[in-house]
Amino acid sequence: xxxxxxxxxxxxxxxxxxxxxxxxxxxxxxxQTILADEQRRATQTELDxxxxxxxxxxxxxxIFFKSGEREKAEILKLKTAQLKDKSKELSEKLQxxxxxxxxxxxxxxxxxxxxxxxxxxxEDNITVFEAGKIPALYDGxxxxxxxAKKYDIIDFELGNKITGAGFPVYKGKxxxxxxxxxxxxxxxxxxxxxxxxxxPYMVNEASAYGTGQLPDKEGQMYHxxxxxxxxxxxxxxxxxxIFRDVILKExxxxxxxxxxxxxxxxxxxxxxxxxxxxxxLHQFDKVEIVRIEHPTKSYEALEKMLEHVKDILxxxxxxxxxxxxxxxxxxxxxxxxxxxxxxxxxxxxxxxISSVSNFETFQANRLKLRFxxxxxxxxxxxxxxxxxxxxxxxxxxxLENYQTSEGIKIPEVLIPYCGFDIIN
RNA sequence: GGAGAAUUGGCAGAGUGGUCGAAUGCGGCAGUCUUGAAAACUGUUGAGGGUCACACCUCCGGGGGUUCGAAUCCCUCAUUCUCCGCCA
Numbered sequence: 001x002x003x004x005x006x007x008x009x010x011x012x013x014x015x016x017x018x019x020x021x022x023x024x025x026x027x028x029x030x031x032q033t034i035l036a037d038e039q040r041r042a043t044q045t046e047l048d049x050x051x052x053x054x055x056x057x058x059x060x061x062x063i064f065f066k067s068g069e070r071e072k073a074e075i076l077k078l079k080t081a082q083l084k085d086k087s088k089e090l091s092e093k094l095q096x097x098x099x100x101x102x103x104x105x106x107x108x109x110x111x112x113x114x115x116x117x118x119x120x121x122x123e124d125n126i127t128v129f130e131a132g133k134i135p136a137l138y139d140g141x142x143x144x145x146x147x148a149k150k151y152d153i154i155d156f157e158l159g160n161k162i163t164g165a166g167f168p169v170y171k172g173k174x175x176x177x178x179x180x181x182x183x184x185x186x187x188x189x190x191x192x193x194x195x196x197x198x199x200p201y202m203v204n205e206a207s208a209y210g211t212g213q214l215p216d217k218e219g220q221m222y223h224x225x226x227x228x229x230x231x232x233x234x235x236x237x238x239x240x241x242i243f244r245d246v247i248l249k250e251x252x253x254x255x256x257x258x259x260x261x262x263x264x265x266x267x268x269x270x271x272x273x274x275x276x277x278x279x280x281l282h283q284f285d286k287v288e289i290v291r292i293e294h295p296t297k298s299y300e301a302l303e304k305m306l307e308h309v310k311d312i313l314x315x316x317x318x319x320x321x322x323x324x325x326x327x328x329x330x331x332x333x334x335x336x337x338x339x340x341x342x343x344x345x346x347x348x349x350x351x352x353i354s355s356v357s358n359f360e361t362f363q364a365n366r367l368k369l370r371f372x373x374x375x376x377x378x379x380x381x382x383x384x385x386x387x388x389x390x391x392x393x394x395x396x397x398x399l400e401n402y403q404t405s406e407g408i409k410i411p412e413v414l415i416p417y418c419g420f421d422i423i424n
Numbered sequence: 425g426g427a428g429a430a431u432u433g434g435c436a437g438a439g440u441g442g443u444c445g446a447a448u449g450c451g452g453c454a455g456u457c458u459u460g461a462a463a464a465c466u467g468u469u470g471a472g473g474g475u476c477a478c479a480c481c482u483c484c485g486g487g488g489g490u491u492c493g494a495a496u497c498c499c500u501c502a503u504u505c506u507c508c509g510c511c512a
Contacts, residue, residue: 041473041474044473044474044481044482045473045474045480045481047481048473048474048480048481048482049480049481051480051481051482052479052480052481054492054493055480055481055493057492057493058442058492058493059442059443059493060492061442061492061493062442062443062492062493063442063443065442065492066442073492074492076492077492078492079492080492080493081492083492084492247434247470247471368471368472376453378471378472
């Protein structure tokens with residue numbers, strides 16, 4: 001959520017940023033927001049004046065009662081009755097205006113960073129880096145869902161029976177490979193200075209609002225109505241919410257956390273070939289990295305995160321590229337996002353395996369995640385996160401790119417974690 | 425799930441209807457002293473709104489109510505603790 005004061009003072013910047021996202025009715029919504037804010041403040045001021053007077057009268061009444069001047073007190077009491085009506089009316093209006101403002105603010109996405117390219121869709125994303133060799137596969141190379149069946153390492157049908165589509169069962173070496181990847185990622189992340197945390201897989205409403213899943217992505221999360229809890233779509237939600245309503249010291253920066261969690265996404269509206277196999281699941285595993293940074297250091301931190309993810313992919317020897325997302329493809333809460341994509345050789349397409357973003361103060365404002373700056377003032381911190389990494393598509397990439405006529409080879413760095421070097 | 429107790433500032437802990445945003449202690453910060461540090465002493469130290477800055481307003485787990493006036497009384501929800509039940 002943007003800060004109202006920022007919108008008020010930087011209207012042109014906001015409009016320019018929203019235009020880059022192709023955000024509809026931007027000017028109208030921004031104007032409404034500014035108006036609602038003015039009305040809210042005016043109402044607040046009016047209410048404060050009434051309350052101030054009524055507070056004063058109450059104190060006087062107390063004094064009169066103490067000194068036994070009951071009659072004087074009774075006269076003042078009558079006066080307060082009117083003020084009470086007035087203040088009730090005003091506080092209702094204030095509540096109304098505050099809600100109106102809040103709802104408008106929820107509609108406005110983050111302002112893209114300057115270097116975010118304009119554009120409407122993923123076609124306008126810019127490839128900023130590419131590495132790794134796309135292997136020449138042997139004749140008869142298969143897409144990963146065929147490989148999964150051939151070697152009996154992932155059973156999609158079994159998952160269908162137990163739960164439904166998008167909830168696969170990993171078996172034998174497939175299960176072990178999953179566990180190996182999780183451990184390998186966590187080890188890499190902790191070595192890079194990220195503290196490992198284990199967090200709840202369900203979150204309450206306040207947390208879902210804090211990181212921006214609510215109110216607009218309601219339909220994408222599994223929801224338990226009985227206890228009003230949400231299954232997490234990403235570890236970002238519980239991990240970042242560790243810092244909800246927290247005021248840090250400047251010396252606390254940088255804060256680096258990593259967590260492995262399963263992720264649950266309803267993926268309403270997805271269909272077709274692109275959701276085959278591991279490409280898109282309702283439940284998948286992911287290791288996430290989260291950073292809380294001083295505002296002046298957040299872009300430096302974003303670079304570090306990119307280098308870190310690159311390092312992992314280089315070690316896995318997978319062909320990948322990095323995209324800078326365009327305005328139209330940028331997530332609601334993000335100011336700048338880089339997507340990592342691994343090449344799926346048998347499908348002949350790129351698969352997103354990591355998304356690394358700087359949210360600047362957008363999440364922090366909702367979370368009330370602040371720090372005391374050098375002048376002793378509280379200031380919003382910057383939050384960042386990235387996948388390091390999401391399992392299924394990495395697995396898809398590994399299976400497809402490492403397949404040989406003898407079986408699927410295991411990348412060298414994973415062999416100690418797996419305890420085997422080939423799936424055959 | 426049942427019964428009882430509790431929830432106050434970074435922490436501990438007073439405060440049971442009136443000038444209480446809240447005693448006191450610890451911690452933090454600044455200073456005095458010291459070659460430096462410790463100790464001791466002095467001062468300072470919550471958040472939000474509002475203002476050029478003050479004034480002023482709001483916040484004592486969340487929400488609602490009683491009252492001229494609520495941290496204090498009532499209702500409700502949440503959480504924590506103790507006992508019982510169930511249980512990996």
